[in-house]
Amino acid sequence: MSAEAAFQDALIQHLSADAGVIALLGDPPRVFDEEPAGAAYPYVTIGRGVSEDADGDGARVIEHRLTLHVWVRHGGRREAKTIVDAMRTAGHEAALSLSGGWRCVFCRSVYADAFRTADSRIAHGVIRFRALLEEVA
Template structure:
């Protein structure tokens, strides 16, 4: 499995298991939100991966985003969701299939009103470094 997919799966699993996030969005954590999605919800956003190999060690640097959407609770609700995401992921010791997570760090967050005038979107970004796990003798 590629490092970026392994990281995505581990992030999704960590967020799905987090009680604070469940209290804010329930089970509405999506990779690709359905057309009839109910707000508030959290979705996996953009991701980038770059080579971060050193010597004999294969590694990757990742940048990933998550998006929170809310309507009734406005900016406050979105900021609460982003805070829970940061608490769940910043410096988390996630287990990745076939790879080791060296670090996972919060980069930044922003909130803004969507063009419909009633929906708020929050975006939170993280940087991670992974290394390939050793395979057999």
């Protein structure tokens, strides 16, 4: 399993188990890799992931940034910001257990934004997490 897939799985599992996230996105939380047709609002989709090699001291290390998108239909930017904040609170400095021979050295929330889309009925929130992932020998 790739470091990026292991991190994504662990982060989504961690966020989906958080009471604050569940209160806003349902139980189980509406977090999707791809938006299903007719998804109930609000929900989160997994966005872009960017990685760079950061090897050092003979260890394979990857710096990875993963973006999550929040979609809100009726609560506007305020609701989008509330959901982004719940995910930031749950995920920032989270101790994540990764599978596939990887460990998460750290996980931090590094960016957040909320805005209206071209469809003025929908607000869009964005949160980005940065992680340092190390291969376990």
